[in-house]
Amino acid sequence: MTPPKTTTPKKPWTRAAALRAYEQMMRIRVFEEHANDLYLSAKMPGLTHMYTGQEAVAVGICEHLTADDTITSTHRGHGHCVAKGAAYPEMFAELLGREAGYCRGKGGSMHIADQENGNLGANAIVGGSAGIATGSGFSAKARGNGDVSVCFFGEGALGQGLLFEVMNMAQLWKLPVIYVCENNMYNEYTHYSEVTAGEILGRPQAFGMRTAHVNGQDINEVHTTAKDLIDRARKGEGPAFMLCDTYRYHGHHVGDIARDYYRSKDEEEEWKSTRDPINLFTAWLTSNFKITEDDLASIEAQIRSEAEQAVDFALNAPYPDDSEVDQHVYA
Amino acid sequence: MSTPNVGTTETMTFAKAVNTALAEELRRDPTVFIMGEDVAEAGTPFKVLSGLVDEFGTERVIDTPISEAGFTGVGVGAAMTGMRPVVDIMFGDFLTLIMDQVVNQAAKIHYMSGGKLHVPLTIRTTLGATRRSAAQHSQSLHAWVSHIPGLKVALPSTPADAKGLMKAAIRDDNPVIIFEDKLSFQEKGEVPTSEDFVLPLGVADIKREGRDVTLIATSSMVQVALEAAKTLASDGIEAEVVDPRTTSPLDDATLIESAKKTGRCIVIDEGHRRYGASAEIAAVVSDGAFWWLDAPVRRLAAMDVPIPFAPNLEDLTVPTPADVVSEAVTLINP
Ligand SMILES: Cc1ncc(C[n+]2csc(CCOP(=O)(O)OP(=O)(O)O)c2C)c(N)n1
Numbered sequence A: 001m002t003p004p005k006t007t008t009p010k011k012p013w014t015r016a017a018a019l020r021a022y023e024q025m026m027r028i029r030v031f032e033e034h035a036n037d038l039y040l041s042a043k044m045p046g047l048t049h050m051y052t053g054q055e056a057v058a059v060g061i062c063e064h065l066t067a068d069d070t071i072t073s074t075h076r077g078h079g080h081c082v083a084k085g086a087a088y089p090e091m092f093a094e095l096l097g098r099e100a101g102y103c104r105g106k107g108g109s110m111h112i113a114d115q116e117n118g119n120l121g122a123n124a125i126v127g128g129s130a131g132i133a134t135g136s137g138f139s140a141k142a143r144g145n146g147d148v149s150v151c152f153f154g155e156g157a158l159g160q161g162l163l164f165e166v167m168n169m170a171q172l173w174k175l176p177v178i179y180v181c182e183n184n185m186y187n188e189y190t191h192y193s194e195v196t197a198g199e200i201l202g203r204p205q206a207f208g209m210r211t212a213h214v215n216g217q218d219i220n221e222v223h224t225t226a227k228d229l230i231d232r233a234r235k236g237e238g239p240a241f242m243l244c245d246t247y248r249y250h251g252h253h254v255g256d257i258a259r260d261y262y263r264s265k266d267e268e269e270e271w272k273s274t275r276d277p278i279n280l281f282t283a284w285l286t287s288n289f290k291i292t293e294d295d296l297a298s299i300e301a302q303i304r305s306e307a308e309q310a311v312d313f314a315l316n317a318p319y320p321d322d323s324e325v326d327q328h329v330y331a
Numbered sequence B: 001m002s003t004p005n006v007g008t009t010e011t012m013t014f015a016k017a018v019n020t021a022l023a024e025e026l027r028r029d030p031t032v033f034i035m036g037e038d039v040a041e042a043g044t045p046f047k048v049l050s051g052l053v054d055e056f057g058t059e060r061v062i063d064t065p066i067s068e069a070g071f072t073g074v075g076v077g078a079a080m081t082g083m084r085p086v087v088d089i090m091f092g093d094f095l096t097l098i099m100d101q102v103v104n105q106a107a108k109i110h111y112m113s114g115g116k117l118h119v120p121l122t123i124r125t126t127l128g129a130t131r132r133s134a135a136q137h138s139q140s141l142h143a144w145v146s147h148i149p150g151l152k153v154a155l156p157s158t159p160a161d162a163k164g165l166m167k168a169a170i171r172d173d174n175p176v177i178i179f180e181d182k183l184s185f186q187e188k189g190e191v192p193t194s195e196d197f198v199l200p201l202g203v204a205d206i207k208r209e210g211r212d213v214t215l216i217a218t219s220s221m222v223q224v225a226l227e228a229a230k231t232l233a234s235d236g237i238e239a240e241v242v243d244p245r246t247t248s249p250l251d252d253a254t255l256i257e258s259a260k261k262t263g264r265c266i267v268i269d270e271g272h273r274r275y276g277a278s279a280e281i282a283a284v285v286s287d288g289a290f291w292w293l294d295a296p297v298r299r300l301a302a303m304d305v306p307i308p309f310a311p312n313l314e315d316l317t318v319p320t321p322a323d324v325v326s327e328a329v330t331l332i333n334p
């Protein structure tokens, strides 16, 4: 796959906003390094799916959203969660199944929801949240509050009929929903081209939906493009479909180690060394603002220390009491 | 009928009772809306929703594309963000198409979020055979959803229950699925006129008192049981007819108490017999009333075959009053 040519405008951010975007991307990356360590050291129950490599998509888009705007996320959801404002301690606690977690330990990595920040939840059914995101857009329109809803999904969800049912309704009713397809090229262990006929953008275009195709590794491009689409949606001009070319650095999940049968080490290396979203943004930041590598290093150091404290907190936090097992089945 | 505090009543059809409940809730709460196929001007193929669009407009009585999973999902998302949607699924058979949205999404969101998110969603759909509609428009699939923690399932059998349970479903903060028997729509009954006539979900109703045998009947089978009870009475057998009204939550206590009193129990339900609602209810009663029972709990349910088209065949698949009478007589005089 050749990513489209980058069309970065000169300054899509103020200095402060740019630093915040950097910080958010770094927050996702550092979160996942720790998540991976927790898995490898057998401290985390179950598995998790790493977002590393795709950070520019979540952050580039979520930096336009308020806490009243909603998102829905996927099994690969840590990035969206952090980008939408979630805090480390509650996230790590949830990852470890502790009561202090966002969902009292009852959701886990694949179901983190953070209502206060407008995150309606990660979803372990591929494409399963498309209805929820569209319904949230329906709500926003019914109340006329100008909120938007963003539906993040992998290109694997293009195989699910639900997505097309709700995109039809969103376009028909001009709902403020942005469908963000993160094409990291793999549906688990299968290259998307083996299972995806025709053009991806031909699908939303057939509904008459506004579309955009961006290099998902370039946060400037993601951010600038998302702005137009989100502004339109807020004004009642209807939904949009944003296709972001990207790449996951890790396996499908943390246990997917031997993967040369479906993708080569060279391919992985190429993405990491030439298209890393954080490196690309670092280069851009330092040449467009008076920001030094040292400034960025101190941001990173601060995040790392927060992460260590949060992991510590989570590891020492209690599991939910046994009496919790049948609580919250019904409201 | 043992409905408390009903105040004034009015005679109306089951369909009108549903329509009235929806109209009152739409009027009372601006977050309530209805979406489904042909719900607006057409008022559904059964005309149950006729007239609602005239009062509430197409913004609140919304015709959707033929995308059951899609608009159910939209309902879930709208419910999570402050609305109280009523999703109309034309035939209960189409539950197959919405199962992921119902089972993996709506039912689990509250629990998975540790109690933070709520899904106050109502799904209204149908059950019941003998309309000569063949295998894909005749099933009674309420057991499927009754199996899932996090869902509530209501089965109104009278116009009054149709109103009271619909209003309860809409006001409840959980996903509630209401199954309406297609053959009941034109049945008439007394319906409380109060706008606050809301029946609690999880409370059974004794539809007829009796001392000799308990007939636990759901939905369409309540009328079948009542008719059987009349015949039995002429033979000196007094049957008690208990309608659980909701299969989830199930009012175990009332069912068990009745079985303890009569010592004999037959469960009658229009779902398939194998793994059906009748199986669960029979297990609950057997367990709770074991030492009081004079005979094993019996079950009458739909035969374990796809519903056939040929009228003579279709009629064989569903319990009839005669089946109930003969089962009761055998139970009492073995
Ligand atoms: C409906 C459904 N089918 C299958 C799966 C198993 N599964 C989990 S992730 C995945 C691949 C998803 O690929 P994609 O949507 O591209 O997301 P990515 O993992 O690349 O982020 C599959 C098949 C599932 N969770 N849900």
Ligand SMILES: [Mg+2]
Pocket: A154, A155, A156, A182, A183, A184, A185, A186, A187, A188
């Ligand atoms: Mg993928």
